[in-house]
Structure formats: structure tokens, C-alpha cells
Amino acid sequence: MNLTLKVWRQKNASDAGHFESFQVADVSKDMSFLELFDILNERLINEGKEPVAFDHDCREGICGMCSMYINGRAHGPWDETTTCQLHMRAYNDGDTITVEPWRAGAFPVIKDLTVDRRSFDRIIEAGGYISVNTGNAVDANAIPINKTDADAAFAAAACIGCGACVAACKNSSAMLFVSAKVSQLALLPQGQPERKERALNMVAQMDKEGFGSCTNTGACEAECPKGISLTNIARLNREFIGAGFSKED
Amino acid sequence: MLNAKIPAGPLETKWSKYKSTVKLVNPANKRKIEVIVVGTGLAGASAAASLAELGYKVKAFYFQDSPRRAHSIAAQGGINAAKNYQNDGDSVFRLFYDTVKGGDYRAREGNVHRLAEVSAAIIDQCVAQGVPFAREYGGLLSNRSFGGTQVQRTFYAAGQTGQQLLLGAYSALQRQVALGNVTLYSRHEMLEVVKVDGKARGIIARDLISGKIERHFGHAVLLCTGGYGNVFYLSTNAMGSNVTAAWKAHKQGAFFGNPCFTQIHPTCIPVSGDHQSKLTLMSESLRNDGRIWVPKKQNDNRKASDIPEDERDYYLERRYPAFGNLVPRDVASRAAKERCDAGYGVGASKLAVYLDYAEAIERYGKIEVGKRGLTNVPKDEIIRMGKEVVKEKYGNLFDMYAKITGENPYETPMRIYPAVHYTMGGLWVDYELMTTIPGLYCLGEANFSDHGANRLGASALMQGLADGYFVIPYTIGNYLADDIQTKAISTDHPAFVEAENSAKAILEKFINIKGKHSVDHFHKALGKIMWDKCGMARNEQGLKEAIEEIKALREEFWKDVRVPGTLDEFNPELEKAGRVADFLELGELMCIDALNRRESCGGHFREESTDEGEALRDDDNFAYVAAWEFKGQSNYELHKEELVFEIVHPSKRNYK
Numbered sequence: 025m026n027l028t029l030k031v032w033r034q035k036n037a038s039d040a041g042h043f044e045s046f047q048v049a050d051v052s053k054d055m056s057f058l059e060l061f062d063i064l065n066e067r068l069i070n071e072g073k074e075p076v077a078f079d080h081d082c083r084e085g086i087c088g089m090c091s092m093y094i095n096g097r098a099h100g101p102w103d104e105t106t107t108c109q110l111h112m113r114a115y116n117d118g119d120t121i122t123v124e125p126w127r128a129g130a131f132p133v134i135k136d137l138t139v140d141r142r143s144f145d146r147i148i149e150a151g152g153y154i155s156v157n158t159g160n161a162v163d164a165n166a167i168p169i170n171k172t173d174a175d176a177a178f179a180a181a182a183c184i185g186c187g188a189c190v191a192a193c194k195n196s197s198a199m200l201f202v203s204a205k206v207s208q209l210a211l212l213p214q215g216q217p218e219r220k221e222r223a224l225n226m227v228a229q230m231d232k233e234g235f236g237s238c239t240n241t242g243a244c245e246a247e248c249p250k251g252i253s254l255t256n257i258a259r260l261n262r263e264f265i266g267a268g269f270s271k272e273d
Numbered sequence: 274m275l276n277a278k279i280p281a282g283p284l285e286t287k288w289s290k291y292k293s294t295v296k297l298v299n300p301a302n303k304r305k306i307e308v309i310v311v312g313t314g315l316a317g318a319s320a321a322a323s324l325a326e327l328g329y330k331v332k333a334f335y336f337q338d339s340p341r342r343a344h345s346i347a348a349q350g351g352i353n354a355a356k357n358y359q360n361d362g363d364s365v366f367r368l369f370y371d372t373v374k375g376g377d378y379r380a381r382e383g384n385v386h387r388l389a390e391v392s393a394a395i396i397d398q399c400v401a402q403g404v405p406f407a408r409e410y411g412g413l414l415s416n417r418s419f420g421g422t423q424v425q426r427t428f429y430a431a432g433q434t435g436q437q438l439l440l441g442a443y444s445a446l447q448r449q450v451a452l453g454n455v456t457l458y459s460r461h462e463m464l465e466v467v468k469v470d471g472k473a474r475g476i477i478a479r480d481l482i483s484g485k486i487e488r489h490f491g492h493a494v495l496l497c498t499g500g501y502g503n504v505f506y507l508s509t510n511a512m513g514s515n516v517t518a519a520w521k522a523h524k525q526g527a528f529f530g531n532p533c534f535t536q537i538h539p540t541c542i543p544v545s546g547d548h549q550s551k552l553t554l555m556s557e558s559l560r561n562d563g564r565i566w567v568p569k570k571q572n573d574n575r576k577a578s579d580i581p582e583d584e585r586d587y588y589l590e591r592r593y594p595a596f597g598n599l600v601p602r603d604v605a606s607r608a609a610k611e612r613c614d615a616g617y618g619v620g621a622s623k624l625a626v627y628l629d630y631a632e633a634i635e636r637y638g639k640i641e642v643g644k645r646g647l648t649n650v651p652k653d654e655i656i657r658m659g660k661e662v663v664k665e666k667y668g669n670l671f672d673m674y675a676k677i678t679g680e681n682p683y684e685t686p687m688r689i690y691p692a693v694h695y696t697m698g699g700l701w702v703d704y705e706l707m708t709t710i711p712g713l714y715c716l717g718e719a720n721f722s723d724h725g726a727n728r729l730g731a732s733a734l735m736q737g738l739a740d741g742y743f744v745i746p747y748t749i750g751n752y753l754a755d756d757i758q759t760k761a762i763s764t765d766h767p768a769f770v771e772a773e774n775s776a777k778a779i780l781e782k783f784i785n786i787k788g789k790h791s792v793d794h795f796h797k798a799l800g801k802i803m804w805d806k807c808g809m810a811r812n813e814q815g816l817k818e819a820i821e822e823i824k825a826l827r828e829e830f831w832k833d834v835r836v837p838g839t840l841d842e843f844n845p846e847l848e849k850a851g852r853v854a855d856f857l858e859l860g861e862l863m864c865i866d867a868l869n870r871r872e873s874c875g876g877h878f879r880e881e882s883t884d885e886g887e888a889l890r891d892d893d894n895f896a897y898v899a900a901w902e903f904k905g906q907s908n909y910e911l912h913k914e915e916l917v918f919e920i921v922h923p924s925k926r927n928y929k
Contacts, residue, residue, distance in 0.1 A: 036842070053679070054545040062550055062793070069791045069846065074837055077845055079338065081511040083551045085673070086436055087342045105676060113679050134482055135843040142459055145339050149451040153444035154403045158323040158742045161394070161401035165358060168412030178405035178430060181437060185341055214403050 025051040025112065028120040029064065031076055034133050037140075041133070043122070053113040057100060058083060058090060060112060078137040083108040085249065088184035091191070092137055093124040098188035098247040106186065106249040126191035130198070130234045141187050143233040144201060150229035151222035152205040154214050173211045180207040182250045189244035189252075195236030200244035202230050203260035204252050210263055220267035227264050275528075275900055275914040278703045279383035284920055285365075288387040291704075292747050296754035303328035306753055307761065309476055309491030311463045311518050313340035313446065315439055315734060316717025317497030319741025322445035325454035327746055332489060333446065334458040334478055336513055336848070341443045344499055344511040345737060348435025349556045350419065351427035352734040354392040359416055363424040365389045370921055371422050372732060375601070376697070376725020377875035377890065378923035379531070379898075381916065383704060384722050391743040392735055396428055398742055402441040406430050419557065419730040427731045432556055432669050438734055442741070461487070462848060463518045464776040466494060466525045466713060469768045473522075473713035477769070477776045481848060484841035486773055486780075488764035492756050493712045493749060496522060497741070500696035500718040502535065504856045504863065505808070506800025508693035509541060509554045515852035516859050519700050519719050527708035528900035528912060530701035530721030532859065533867035536728055536876045537809050538694035539605035542677050542687075543625040552692040553677060555628075555670055557730050560598045560605070562633040562663070563687070565589050567626050571616040577627055577686045588612055596928040603727050603876045603888075604928060606691035610809045613690070625688035634659035634683070691809060695733060697724045697876065698866075701900040701914075705748035706740060709902075712752060716740035721898065726875025780840055783850045788833030792849040795830045799823065799853070799860055807864050812880040816868040820861055824907065827857040862909055866899055869911065892923050 026049045034041030048064055055063070058080050065075035081089040090107040094100035100110045115121065123137065131139040169177075181204070189200035206223050209215030215222070238257060245254045280287040298306065306329050310321040313335040321333045335343065355368040368389040373380055396414070400406065406428050407415040416425040430437040449455040458478065465477040467488070475490040501516035502508035523529045540555045566585045573580065589608055590597045600608075609626045612618065619625050638659030642650050660683050664671065671682045678688070700708050700715040702722055708715050717737040724732060763769075806819035830853070838844040872895045873879045873888035882889045898914040 052546055052548060055548045056550070056677075059548045059550050063548060066791055066793060069835060069837055070789075072837070075846060077843060081337060081342055081513050082344060082347045083512060084347055084509075084553050086347050086433065087337075087344070087511060088339075088346075089337060089342050102676070109673070109676050111676060111679065138843065141338055145341075145447060145450075145457070145459075148444060149447045153448040154401065155448060156398075156401040156445075157326040158319075158398060158445075158746065159394075161397035164356070164396045164400040164406075165413050167400060169408055170412055171408050171410050174405055174408040174412075177403075178407075178437070181405050181430075181440065182433060184436075185339065208405065209403050212403050212405070214401060 025053070025115065025117040027051055027115065027118075030120060030122040031136070032124045033076070033136055036135055037132050051112055053111070055112045056083070056108060057092070057094070057110040057112065058108050076137065077135040080108060085109040086184060088186035091126050091139065091186055091188070093126060093191055095122050098126070098191040099249050104249055104251050106184075126187050128187075128190045128196035128235070130196065131187060131190065141185070143235070144185050144187065144198070146233060147198065147202060147226055147229045148205065151218065151225040152209070154209060155218060167213055169212060177208045177211040180204045180211070180252065180256055183252050184250055186249065188247050188249060190235065192243040192247035193236065194241065194243070195239060197238045197244070198230050198233075198235040199238040199257050199260065200248060200252055200254070202226050203256035206263055207256040207259045210259065219263070220270065223260065223263040223267045275701070275898075275912050276703070277381060277383070277914055278705060279381065280704065284382060284386050287383055288390055295747055295751045298750045298754050298757060300328050302757040304330070306330065306492045306756065307332065307490060308749070309334070309489060309494045310497060311476065311495065312343065312497035312499060312719070313443070314343035314345035314497060314499055314717060315435070315442055315737030316719070316741045317343070317495070318439065318442035318446045319738050320495055320497060320716055320745050321455055322442060322449050323742050323746045324749070325449035325452075328454075331449070331455045332458060332491065333455055334461045334463055334476070336460060336462045336481065338459055340446055340457065341440060343439065344514050345439045345734070346436045347511065348734055349432045349554065350558060351417065351429035351434045351731040352395070352438065352738070353419070353426050353729075353731045354396045354428060354735065355389055355426060356393050356396060358414060359425045361424045363426050367424065368392060368426065372723070372729060373725070373921045374926070375727060375729035377727050377926060378725065378892070378896070378918065378921070379534070379874055379916065380723055380725030382918060382920055387744065388723050388736060388739050391739045394743060395735065395738045399438060399441050402445060404430065404437050404441040406437070417558075422729070435734060438738065442738070462851070464521065464851070465772045466522050466710070467768050467772045468525060468710065469762055469766060472711045474762055475764065475769060477772045482843050484839070484844065486777055488769040488773055490762050490764055492753060492759060493714065495714045495716060495745065496700065496719055497716045498719045500699070501856070501859060502693045502696050504799065504860050505693040505803045506796050507544065507549060507552050507804070509538065509552050512551060515855070517852050517855045519715065520855040520859055522700060522708060522710065522713060524903050525710060526903070527710045527713060527715070528701040528902050529698070529862060530898050530900050531698040531726070531866065532863045532901065533807065533870060533877055534697035534726050534875065535693060536602060536695040536697060537606040537691045539602055539609060539691045540628065540689045541692035542674060543620060543690040544622060545678070553673065554692070554694060555674065555687070555689060557602070559628060559667060559670060562666075563598065563628040563630050564632055565598055565609075565626055565628055567612045567617040567619060577619070577629075586612075586617070593928045600928045601727065602730075603878070607809055607878060609691055620688045625690045627686035628689045629686035630663060630682065631686070634663055637662035695728055697721065697726060697728055701898065705751060706745055707748070707752065714745060714749065716745060726877055779851065779854070780847065783834065783836040783847060784840060786832065786834050786836070788835045790833055791835060792846060792853050795826060795834060796849070796853045796856070798826055799857055802826070803860050803863070807860070807867055810878050810880055811867045813868065816864045819864045820868070823857065823861045823864065830854065830857055861907060862901060865909060866901065869899060870895055890923070890925070896923070
């Protein structure tokens with residue numbers, strides 16, 4: 025296949041940025057989308073030009089590092105698939121593919137397609153944990169957990185923290201990400217003692233980082249590579265409101 | 274002779290006695306002690322969090338944007354623990370025994386017993402953190418079995434156990450960040466260890482965004498930087514996984530243990546072309562139900578479905594009737610290579626074998642028919658029901674296979690081939706996890722310690738968390754107790770200046786070579802040498818050739834590599850150059866080690882040391898850890914740590 029790539033180039037956070045077009049010839053259908061960028065970069069290096077900077081690491085859909093916004097969709101056209109698992113058989117000869125970074129105020133661009141997502145770490149710092157020091161634990165089977173709750177907690181915990189939900193949202197809201205963690209811990213007995221503070225503090229940090237509000241468009245769920253459900257956002261709303269009413273000052 | 278400092282006394286009381294008598298640091302003094310942790314995978318994140326909880330001031334460094342992205346996240350299968358929740362006869366002793374045997378008798382008994390002892394507490398800790406392990410309907414934890422054992426001791430969270438365990442450790446780490454006990458250094462790569470008066474006292478790191486070179490002091494330094502499988506270019510490791518931190522420490526005096534011990538995993542998706550950048554593992558659990566075969570005829574180009582049953586060679590079942598498709602990883606990998614080398618491989622590349630689910634689908638279909646009490650069910654209906662069962666058990670793996678290959682594994686057999694997966698070798702450490710540089714520790718896959726010559730499935734996660742949660746918090750105190758008078762050393766100290774200058778000089782050299790070939794060009798060439806001559810099978814001639822070829826390639830690299838961009842910016846090509854430069858040295862040492870070890874054991878198969886085609890160990894001459902000291906370019910001195918087996922008696926592994 026021969027393809028045209030329109031790629032966002034931005035030298036650093038303060039650069040205005042622009043699109044640059046590349047023709048890429050002889051693309052194999054068996055390549056992954058990131059391998060297409062490997063080929064392009066190899067060529068750019070050989071031509072003495074600057075390769076395109078993009079984030080990637082595990083290339084098996086679990087680390088959450090890859091983050092391309094492809095033809096207007098976070099992680100491209102395949103459902104429940106990260107950019108690294110998208111393969112070129114999704115495209116046809118002659119296609120033009122536009123590739124941008126995640127665009128959100130809370131994810132400033134570092135260079136080209138690479139963005140800074142440390143705001144997610146700071147949200148977890150605000151309460152996305154259970155306060156148990158090493159060595160404090162009781163026997164694992166001393167805390168039986170209903171299988172339905174355990175499975176629901178796992179489904180929420182499958183979030184890879186890639187930020188596709190934010191990139192897909194017209195408001196750049198991080199509600200799906202925050203709700204996944206709040207849900208996981210709210211569903212488990214271990215999470216109960218800090219349940220209220222967790223919901224309030226994580227939402228407060230989310231707002232402080234500059235993520236937008238949720239207007240229930242569902243774009244986050246549609247683009248999430250791990251199928252995190254909107255139900256979690258409903259649960260977060262309940263947790264947050266409930267905590268606000270009952271928290272003792 | 275190397276002293277591993279294994280405590281005296283009976284095996285089962287060594288660790289408890291050590292813990293009760295080890296030196297302690299009082300809380301007021303802990304607050305004044307700084308510890309550097311490099312890497313935030315299972316070992317690094319758990320160590321950083323646990324040390325911070327104790328009161329030490331911790332600085333954590335990682336090259337990714339977030340600690341949660343470390344490659345521990347990708348581990349699929351599970352984590353072993355001697356809980357005996359299944360009442361099937363498991364115990365600390367059995368876990369210890371299986372691990373020593375699985376490692377083909379090349380691991381230390383004292384370390385492995387400690388690992389087995391702390392395994393149960395790991396599960397408790399993770400559950401307390403909210404790790405959502407798989408559960409039964411009664412609400413209790415579920416277990417599954419894994420290769421090399423006869424009990425069900427593997428805890429799991431679907432096919433994402435590593436992810437869930439790492440997120441648990443990461444949450445503990447972020448909690449300590451919030452409490453002000455840990456400082457995070459995101460997108461930072463360690464470039465050098467700083468030694469003052471022979472002790473590790475800090476690191477030089479590069480801020481990957483600004484390119485700034487930084488000096489950081491620590492009373493002690495922990496390397497938790499993972500394995501070096503990417504020396505082969507293609508592996509199941511993440512693209513950024515590298516040996517740089519461990520290698521720089523090695524060149525500063527830390528011995529490297531058993532570098533040639535690498536694990537080649539038998540069930541990976543084969544290479545599809547020159548564009549291939551990494552290989553994807555398909556969980557070992559697939560061998561529970563799938564049957565592996567190749568055509569009986571050489572160079573058979575027919576489709577799998579056109580090859581009749583009696584023209585298929587189920588070679589594992591043929592060669593190993595007792596274990597069949599469930600032989601250990603090293604045996605299964607070598608058998609696949611043997612068939613492909615002999616011309617029986619399948620697919621376009623001919624470097625693949627079939628993993629076939631047709632029989633399992635039919636079998637499960639028939640079971641369903643029986644369960645539902647149906648009669649006269651047509652065959653395609655049985656197949657449909659069977660596919661439903663297989664989908665429930667392995668659906669996510671089948672989906673992944675379909676995405677990568679474009680083939681439907683429910684209809685046509687999967688093509689698989691072995692790939693580099695894990696490195697048992699690593700920095701040599703003593704019982705306290707300290708390297709041969711005082712104050713420099715090494716944890717997790719980066720050290721050589723617990724898996725001998727072959728790691729059993731579900732043991733890597735166990736070891737990473739054991740080291741971080743339950744070993745280092747005790748052993749580090751034994752060193753730091755004598756260091757409470759040491760004030761923070763100024764980073765203007767000449768040792769820091771010198772280390773920074775040497776790190777900078779290397780980076781400047783990369784940029785100034787302005788050669789013709791990209792870093793990847795050299796990395797691929799190195800990978801090919803390593804795979805062909807230091808991969809699944811090794812021989813004297815090949816290893817000697819590989820050593821010369823690597824030397825020549827290294828020379829070419831330093832003359833002809835092209836690194837674009839500048840030092841003071843985000844420059845991923847510059848990062849890769851540093852990593853590949855270190856792989857080009859490590860690769861040579863791996864070949865030297867493989868050449869020295871004239872026996873076959875675990876993942877290390879020397880063609881000269883076989884018995885009827887099977888691996889043949891030589892306990893009289895090689896029951897030792899090979900710990901290599903760096904004496905200069907291409908110059909390594911071998912130190913031996915004798916392995917003493919007081920409890921387990923080495924015997925031949927037989928799977929026939």
C-alpha cells in the first residue's frame with residue numbers, strides 16, 4: 025500500500041505546531057500502526073531529517089503509553105484497541121491518515137505526538153489507593169468478596185491510564201479515568217474506610233488539573249481501548265454526591 | 274571465592290533468624306537517610322513504597338511518563354504463593370523445591386527458600402491494597418495451575434495479573450508521594466552510578482524532556498531496572514526495556530551473574546516481516562488445551578485444513594509422551610526450533626509451528642452436549658458450542674491473535690514460534706540483595722538470584738514483589754545502620770563531577786559521529802547475531818564467531834551511527850543510542866559466559882552437551898554461579914560462587 029500521512033509536528037511545549045505530510049510507500053498490511061512510524065522515522069533519519077517523536081513502550085496494549093489521535097479518533101478506528109495493536113490492514117491503498125497528539129489542556133504537548141500525562145498520577149496521589157503499609161495485611165481469604173463485586177472491581181481496574189477518554193471528550197473530561205479507580209475501590213470492602221474522602225479528593229484534584237466537566241456524551245466509553253463502562257461515571261457521581269452530603273467536617 | 278552471606282543454620286530458620294538479629298535504624302535516623310530507587314516496576318515500586326513507609330527519604334526514577342507503565346504491567350499469567358488454599362498439599366517446602374528443580378539446579382537454596390517463605394504475605398498485602406484477584410462464587414480467592422508444578426498455587430487476575438499487581442504497588446507509591454516521602458523523577462534515565470570511597474552514593478540521570486544532566490545523592494542506590502531481553506532486538510519486552518543501569522553498575526565494579534541464562538518462551542506470535550519491532554506472547558495457558566504440530570512432509574505448502582490427520586506430526590506428543598504439549602518452556606522451544614530447522618516449519622516464513630484448537634473445540638462441544646442432555650446433535654452444532662467454551666476460557670488471547678495476524682484462530686490453527694521472554698541472569702547479589710559494590714542493591718529481574726537456569730511460570734511476579742516488599746526493607750537496614758553518621762554528600766563532590774563528565778562525553782560522542790546508519794540498524798544486526806548464535810541452541814564455534822562479529826559491529830557502531838537532534842531536547846533516538854551501545858557490550862559477555870559454560874542447563878543449551886538430543890547438565894564442573902568482573906573492554910574475569918545443595922539433590926529432568 026501507498027499512504028499519505030499528515031502528522032502533527034511541534035518542536036516543544038511553547039511551539040505553535042503544524043501538520044507535515046509524508047508519502048509512505050510499500051506499507052505491509054501486517055505492520056502495526058507504530059511500525060509504520062518506525063519505517064517513516066528510519067527514512068527521516070536516513071534523509072537527515074528529524075524523526076517524529078511519539079510515546080510507546082510495551083506494544084501489546086497494556087502499558088498505556090501509546091497515544092495517537094488518528095483521523096479524529098483516539099487510538100484509531102478499531103474498537104477496544106490501542107494504537108500499538110491497530111494494524112495496517114485497517115487501511116487501503118491511497119488512504120490519507122491524519123495523526124495528532126491527545127489534545128487537552130491538562131496534557132500539554134512535549135514534542136510532536138508526545139504529551140505529558142502526569143496529571144493522572146497526581147489524581148491517583150489525591151486518593152486512588154488504600155492506606156495499608158507493607159506488613160499490615162490480614163490473611164487474604166479473611167476478606168471474602170462477592171464474585172460479582174470482585175468482577176466489577178476488576179473490570180474497572182482494567183483501565184490502562186492512557187488518556188484516550190480525555191482526548192475523545194469534547195470537554196477534555198477525565199471522569200472515566202477517575203470513576204474507574206473510585207469504582208474499583210468503592211466496590212471492595214478494603215476501600216470502605218476512605219471511601220468518601222477518596223471521591224471528594226480525587227474529583228477536587230481532577231478539577232484543579234484543568235480537566236473539563238462531564239456532559240454524558242459517552243465518547244469516552246466509545247473510544248476506551250479497555251472497554252471501561254460509563255456505569256462507572258454514574259457510580260462516581262453517586263459516590264461524590266453522597267460523600268458531599270454526609271462528610272463530617 | 275564469592276561470599277553470598279547466606280546465614281548459617283537450618284534452611285527453614287535462616288530468614289527468620291536473620292530478621293530477628295539484623296541491625297536496625299531508628300526512626301529518627303531513617304528520616305535523615307536518602308535512598309535512590311531506579312525503575313518502578315514490581316520490584317522498584319514495592320521497594321520505594323515500603324522504604325518510604327519505614328521513614329526513609331526516597332527518590333524514584335523511571336524513563337516512562339508514569340511509574341505505572343513499567344513492563345511488569347504486561348505480565349499475563351499469575352503469581353505463585355504457597356498458601357495451600359486448595360488443600361492440595363502445597364507448602365513452603367514444595368514451592369521451594371519446585372523452584373530449585375525448575376531452575377535446573379542452578380539457583381541458591383537459601384534465597385529460594387526465603388522467596389517461598391514470603392510468598393504468602395505478598396498475596397495478603399496485594400489483597401489489602403485492593404488488587405482484584407479472580408475469586409470463586411463463595412468469595413474466596415481462585416487458583417490455577419501452571420507449568421512445572423503439581424499443585425494449584427497460582428493467583429491471577431484474568432490475563433492481566435502483572436497489571437493489577439503493578440497498579441497495587443503504584444498506588445502504594447503514589448500514597449507515599451502524597452505524604453511527601455517519595456519524590457518522583459518522571460522521564461529520567463539513569464546514566465551512571467556515582468561511587469565515593471568505594472560505596473555507591475548516587476547516580477547521574479538525564480531529564481529526557483529537557484536533556485539536562487542531573488546529579489542525585491543517595492546513601493544507598495537500588496537498581497530495579499528489569500531484564501535485558503532486548504539485546505536480541507526482538508523479544509516480548511517493552512521497546513524501552515534496557516540494560517543500561519545494570520551495565521553501568523557492572524562497569525563500575527558490580528559483578529554480572531550468569532549473563533547467558535535467557536528464557537525463550539515457546540508460544541509467541543511469529544515474525545511477520547522486516548518491519549517487526551517486537552514479539553507478542555500468547556500465554557502459556559494455551560498449551561493446556563492446544564495441540565502443537567507440523568506437517569510430516571518437508572516444505573509442505575498446503576493450508577493446515579488441507580493436511581489430513583495422518584500427515585501431521587504432533588512432535589511434542591511423539592517425543593515426550595508423558596508430558597506431551599505441557600513440557601517446560603525450554604524443552605518446548607527447542608523442539609519447535611528443531612522441526613523448523615529441519616524444514617518442517619509452516620507459514621510464509623517457515624519459522625512457525627501450529628497450535629491447534631480444533632480437537633479441544635470438539636471435545637468441549639461434546640462435553641456441553643452431555644451437560645445439556647442433548648442427542649443427535651449435528652457436528653457443526655457441537656463445534657459451535659465448543660467454540661463458546663474456548664472463547665470463555667481464552668477469548669482475549671484469541672482476539673489479540675486475530676488483531677495481530679488477521680487470521681481467525683477459531684477456524685484455522687494459530688502459528689506460533691519461540692521468542693526471548695525473560696533473563697534469569699543479572700547483576701550478582703548476595704543474600705541481602707547487595708551487589709559487589711557496597712550500598713548498591715539490585716532487585717527483581719535485574720538481579721540473577723532466584724530462578725537458576727530456567728524460571729517457572731508465575732514466579733517472576735513473586736520474586737519482584739518479594740524483593741521489594743519483604744526483603745529489602747530488612748536487609749538495607751543492616752547496611753544503613755552503619756551509615757547514620759554520614760551526612761548527605763554534596764553533589765559538587767569530585768566523584769559526581771567526574772561521573773557527570775563521563776556520561777556527557779558519551780552523549781556528545783553519539784551526536785558527533787554523524788554516521789550513515791540509524792541506531793535500529795545496529796540493534797537489528799546485533800539481535801540477529803545473538804539469536805542465531807547465542808539463542809535457543811549454542812555451540813563453541815558459533816559463540817566464538819559471535820564474539821568476533823559483535824566486536825566488529827560495535828566498532829562500526831561507534832564509527833557510523835547517526836543520531837539526529839541535539840543533547841538539550843527530547844530526543845528518543847539519543848536514548849536508544851545509549852541503550853544499544855550497552856547491549857553491544859553485554860552481548861559479547863553473554864557469548865563469553867555461554868562459551869564458558871560447557872554444559873546444557875535450563876534455557877542454556879550447548880549442542881556439545883546432550884544425551885540423545887536432550888540437555889545434559891554437568892554438575893561436577895558447573896554447579897556454580899558465573900559472576901563476571903569487568904576489567905576493561907572485552908576483558909572479563911570469572912569469579913565462581915559454588916552452589917551447595919544441602920536439601921535438594923540435583924537429578925536429571927526427564928519429561929519422556
